[in-house]
Amino acid sequence: MFRIIIHSHFRLAKRSRPSFLRTESQWLRTQGRKASTFDYKDSLQLRNLLEDEEIAIASTAEEYSQKKLLPRVLAAYRDENFDKDILKEMGEAGLLGATITGYGCAGVSDVAMGLITRAVERVDSGYRSALSVQSSLSMGAIHEFGSEELKERFLPTMAKGTLTGCFGLTEPNHGSDPGSMETTARIDPNHEGVYLLSGSKTWITNSPIADVLVVWAKLDGKIRGFLIERARCPPGSLETPPIKNKTGLRASITGMIHMDNVPVPKEFMFPDVEGLRGPFACLNNARYGIAWGTMGALEDCIERAREYSLSRKQFKGNPLAKYQLIQKKLADAVTDATFGLLA
DSSP states (O other): OHHHHHHHHHHHHHHHOOGGGSOHHHHHHHTTOOOOOOOGGGTTOGGGGSOHHHHHHHHHHHHHIIIIIHHHHHHHHHHTOOOTHHHHHHHHTTOTTTTOEETTEEOOOHHHHHHHHHHHHTTOHHHHHHHHIIIIIIIHHHHHHSOHHHHHHHHHHHHHTSSOEEEEOOBTTBSSOGGGOOOEEEEOTTSTTEEEEEEEEEEEETGGGOSEEEEEEEETTEEEEEEEEGGGSOTTTEEOOBOOSOSSOTTSOEEEEEEEEEEEEGGGBOTTOOSTHHHHHHHHHHHHHHHHHHHHHHHHHHHHHHHHHHHOEETTTEEGGGSHHHHHHHHHHHHHHHHHHTO
16 A cells, blocks of 8 residues: 555656756756767767877778778678789778888878778778788888888888788798798808798788788798798799688688798898897787777677667567667677777
8 A cells, every 4th residue: 555655656746846857858958958879889989089180091991991892891701702902992092001101101190000900890800901911011011120222112012002912920830939930041052142032831811912022031040031022033932822711811812922942132131130029020010900900890790789689570579679688788798899999
């Protein structure tokens, strides 16, 4: 009886409560203001922290990825095919080697580069992999350790995407142990100022289509970086077969590098770096963009899960999104993505 009385008084109070007890959204409307809304795509308003240039390049990357990459990714993944023109398109959009200043590159911030990889990996991780290898590993290695002659010769055309690069470090017998690499460089006894590289690399993104190959080899027991120009290699000295039937990254192209006394001019060796400091610096540079890319992939997964939960009807025709457990899972995912993005 007491419970019934309480409920009756509560219903009466709701009907007759004064304006100052209205809900916040009702009160805001009476003041000519809109209630605040939650944007799950940018829950902590990251966009407000970005510079105008970063916003502009992010918009360029997002528009390119959604209009140019998304329509072809399904066929590329099914056929395990990478269209080399994609790098040219990225170059035209100013997305390659974007953090490098000069040499035809955009010279934007690291955050802007992260926004680029985030936008590309929203579509596919393989496309982001091709971008990272071209920009951070190949161009990054040349810019960081190459001579001025090498920078001027290769970076402008690589920034346009007309020259493709790859980064050869991993070997068949030493995947995560580059210090034990077996690839060697030795002085050519018949030609002054020339080194001969021999050995194999594997799981090298872009290698089957690469025009310029950054390869790490041991010279007198010390790890050195070399630049191989495919067009200058004698027949039979350089082979880059593709690795087929991958279970992931199928929209990118991956292969091996087989070298049998590949001649490399002395000027094409990175002059001032030896040991693992060189390749590790390049990898660290790439990993920053890769981390941003994974956030793009995660955000796309959340968006697709949300759309499905709204369209899928179950239990008397209700959308799955109506149920609290689904709502909690989506809320947890958005929270984790937000933490990751602002880490």
